[in-house]
Structures are given as structure tokens and as C-alpha cells.
Amino acid sequence: MTTSNIQAWADTRETSHEIAEAIFELAGNDEVLAQQIWEEGNDEVLPLAFAKTQEDHLFWGEEKIDRKNV
Template sequence: MPTQEAKAHRVGEWASLRNTSPEIAEAIFEVAHYDEKLAEQIWEEGSDEVLALAFAKTDKDSLFWGEQTIERKTSRRFIPTGLT
């Protein structure tokens, strides 16, 4: 079973490869229960639950999900565009 440090490192690498904010990547993996296939599916499809969790982890007003910048005030009903 991976340690918390190993999980954090894996999530950080995953976020970097996808040009995604660490807060969003962490929230994706929490929602996916650290299942990488499910995390990938969530990343491709978008998730309001993930955004709510990600913004709860930070005081930043914007985060990035792939090539999209998501503003805290407009984060409801998020569906990523152009992600394939």
C-alpha cells in the first residue's frame, strides 16, 4: 500500500503531465479513491464535485484543468472542452 508521500508524489506528477492544478489533481484522486483509470475518466469528463473540493483546498481564485482556466466564481457546471 503506497504511503501518503508516495501518493502525493504520484498525484503531483500526474497533474504536471496534464497541465492541471495540483489542487484539482488531488481532488480528482480523492473522488476516484486513488484509482488512476477512474481519475483519468474524471479528468476527461469534468466534475463539479472535483471543482468544489479543489476550491475548498485553496484560497486561489482560479485553477487550471488542462488548457482551461477555471474561475472560482464560475466553477459550477464545468465540462472540459478540447480534452481528448
């Protein structure tokens, strides 16, 4: 999946692009597996997502994630 497609996927789910990128990285660009990870979670997503940004907060759907809690 291309970066712009991942960003569109993230926007549709109101999820930070960094989280979406981490999900797709862990899913091996498999959209079905990525959706499953987005719905069910995965302990590896957040550390990977925060490594991609300097932001202190990211969003996973309606949930606001603070860097200090990861």
C-alpha cells in the same frame, strides 16, 4: 497514489495540483477512474479543489477555472 505521484500526474496534464487531488479523492485513488474523471469531468471536482486552496484560478488542462464561476 502518493501526493508526489498525484502532483506529477497533474503536471503531465498541465492541471492544478488541487484539481488532481480532488479528482483522485473522488476516484478513491484509482488512476484509471481518475483519468476518466479528468477527461469527462465531474461536478464535484471544482468545489472540492477550491476548498483546498485560496487561489482564485485553477487550471484543468488548458482551461482556466475562476473561483467566482464555481
